[in-house]
Amino acid sequence: MTLSTKPLSGMRQRLPGEFRIEKYVTETLSLSSVLAGFEEYDGPVIEPLALFAAKSGDELVGRQSYCFTDRGKRDVILRPEMTPSLARMVAAQGELKLPVRWFSNPLCYRYERPQRGRVREFLQFNLDILGSESLAAELEVILVLQGIMKSFNAPSSIYRIGWSSRRFVSDALARCGVEQSLAGAVFSVIDKRDKMKPDAWTEFLLQACGGDSGAAEKVIALVSVEALSDKWLIDLMSESSAFQEVVKFNELLQGAGIHSAVFSPGVVRGLDYYTGIVFELMDTGGENNRSLCGGGRYDNLVGLFGNKRISGVGFGLGVLTLTLFLKTYGLIPDSVKEAALADVYIAVSSPDVTSSAGLLAASLRDKGIRVMMDVSGKKLGKQFSEASRYRIPFVVTVGPDDVAAGKYKMKNLLDGTVFTGSPEEITTKLQ
RNA sequence: GUGGGUGUAGUUCAGUUGGCAGAGCCCCUGAUUGUGGUUCAGGUGGUCGCCGGUUCGAGCCCGGUCACCCACCCCA
Numbered sequence A: 001m002t003l004s005t006k007p008l009s010g011m012r013q014r015l016p017g018e019f020r021i022e023k024y025v026t027e028t029l030s031l032s033s034v035l036a037g038f039e040e041y042d043g044p045v046i047e048p049l050a051l052f053a054a055k056s057g058d059e060l061v062g063r064q065s066y067c068f069t070d071r072g073k074r075d076v077i078l079r080p081e082m083t084p085s086l087a088r089m090v091a092a093q094g095e096l097k098l099p100v101r102w103f104s105n106p107l108c109y110r111y112e113r114p115q116r117g118r119v120r121e122f123l124q125f126n127l128d129i130l131g132s133e134s135l136a137a138e139l140e141v142i143l144v145l146q147g148i149m150k151s152f153n154a155p156s157s158i159y160r161i162g163w164s165s166r167r168f169v170s171d172a173l174a175r176c177g178v179e180q181s182l183a184g185a186v187f188s189v190i191d192k193r194d195k196m197k198p199d200a201w202t203e204f205l206l207q208a209c210g211g212d213s214g215a216a217e218k219v220i221a222l223v224s225v226e227a228l229s230d231k232w233l234i235d236l237m238s239e240s241s242a243f244q245e246v247v248k249f250n251e252l253l254q255g256a257g258i259h260s261a262v263f264s265p266g267v268v269r270g271l272d273y274y275t276g277i278v279f280e281l282m283d284t285g286g287e288n289n290r291s292l293c294g295g296g297r298y299d300n301l302v303g304l305f306g307n308k309r310i311s312g313v314g315f316g317l318g319v320l321t322l323t324l325f326l327k328t329y330g331l332i333p334d335s336v337k338e339a340a341l342a343d344v345y346i347a348v349s350s351p352d353v354t355s356s357a358g359l360l361a362a363s364l365r366d367k368g369i370r371v372m373m374d375v376s377g378k379k380l381g382k383q384f385s386e387a388s389r390y391r392i393p394f395v396v397t398v399g400p401d402d403v404a405a406g407k408y409k410m411k412n413l414l415d416g417t418v419f420t421g422s423p424e425e426i427t428t429k430l431q
Numbered sequence B: 001g002u003g004g005g006u007g008u009a010g011u012u013c014a015g016u017u018g019g020c021a022g023a024g025c026c027c028c029u030g031a032u033u034g035u036g037g038u039u040c041a042g043g044u045g046g047u048c049g050c051c052g053g054u055u056c057g058a059g060c061c062c063g064g065u066c067a068c069c070c071a072c073c074c075c076a
Helices: A016-034 A049-053 A058-063 A083-092 A135-151 A166-176 A180-191 A198-208 A213-224 A231-237 A241-255 A319-328 A351-366 A380-389 A400-405 A423-430
Strands: A046-048 A067-069 A075-078 A100-104 A107-109 A121-130 A159-165 A261-263 A277-283 A291-298 A312-318 A344-348 A371-373 A394-398 A408-412 A418-421
Touching: A016 A100, A016 A121, A016 A135, A016 A319, A046 A049, A049 A075, A049 A083, A083 A100, A083 A121, A083 A312, A121 A135, A121 A319, A135 A159, A135 A241, A135 A277, A135 A291, A135 A312, A159 A166, A159 A241, A166 A180, A166 A213, A166 A231, A166 A241, A180 A198, A180 A213, A198 A213, A213 A231, A231 A241, A241 A261, A241 A277, A277 A312, A291 A319, A312 A319, A344 A351, A344 A380, A351 A371, A351 A394, A351 A400, A351 A423, A380 A394, A394 A400, A408 A423, A418 A423
Parallel strands: A159 A261, A344 A371, A344 A394
Antiparallel strands: A046 A075, A067 A075, A100 A121, A107 A121, A121 A312, A159 A277, A277 A291, A291 A312, A394 A408, A408 A418
16 A cells, blocks of 8 residues: 555645745744743643643534543643643743743644645744733733734735723623623624624524613624724713723723724634633735634633632734735745755766865855755756756856866856856855 | 535646547756756656446546545634
């Protein structure tokens, strides 16, 4: 039986050309994080199932996870996300100086059916602040998010950061007359608003409200609110501390110049552990109908590991969805897509001088010059083709005569000129 | 888990009413035995996803199956 040439469905396999682009994306993410004083960390790929069962949500753990029993009879899971591991790491370190600002770029796993922008093994960039209760922490992570988009040269017209507050929406639903027991169902109906036809959605909402049409109408009014200055909203929420927090955060965002952030009561986020401000980053065009990034505040996650209560705020960002977004808008630089593999190619005209060519290659590399030495043994014309294909700008030819003379010819493939000189002179020329 | 689509050369895809398996690109060779991109000439490469059925004859029709893609669900 012959083995398949394909990897398992949805598993990550990158040829160099694609890997170079992914690397550009992840390195840019890291740079933006470091620029804001964040430190990188990592955690285990395999975790106890219980770590996720508590707070991540039934759908994620029950249906979309890689879980199995290991040889020690432990129920384990390939991490579907990073945040619970992060919470544990912070909970275990009594000596940590709070708040911590950490980021990571973990491979995560979800057993879902693959489609555009969604696979089973994926990189999910994470950035979090733990140990700060202040809204400044929310502001800081969104500032980093905005900085990331800037570093990719994405104009603010092509994306939108929608934000809301779980606490605010719960409070508002109660004031709209939605029973406490129905709030969860109404949450998920709100989340689907953009994906359904208005009539069908209204009907769906009415059901979720237990047939209470008065409450349903108020919920519709609530999610239709476009500005926090809306008079109906102010009347409804005047005495709500969650509303005051939302107003306050809006002022912070506006004052900090984050104009791509828009208050959207419809943003709820799927993960169960979010408790306060939540946000997501969407492509405003139609090509990528999925959020690139989602995040928010979680108050109770670290508490799972003891009586310590540490509040956190952060976001996860799909490297693959971000890459698709960047490709859609032509934001992958040509220098990344068509990077030269070396500064100079050493063409070898005869096997007799391979060692001399190697010596030259090594001495150039010692100076930090990127050198690709021919290993094909093909004739010179082919070796030049090879150099050209790799977009290498210079070719040094090594043959018996050159070795004897101690001087080599170096051709500039961009303008066709030829320079002849000793290894030292060539080094100088290339530096 | 649900629905739709596609499987033919390394790759992107044509393939007429069921009648010899095709093209572009890539790759290789040569024109040019020490100098690339362009051009020209030639060439390698296929169990038509797999199994079965109908037929004198199946890439094409029928049944099954597998794989992949897209969308839903969910989410990054």
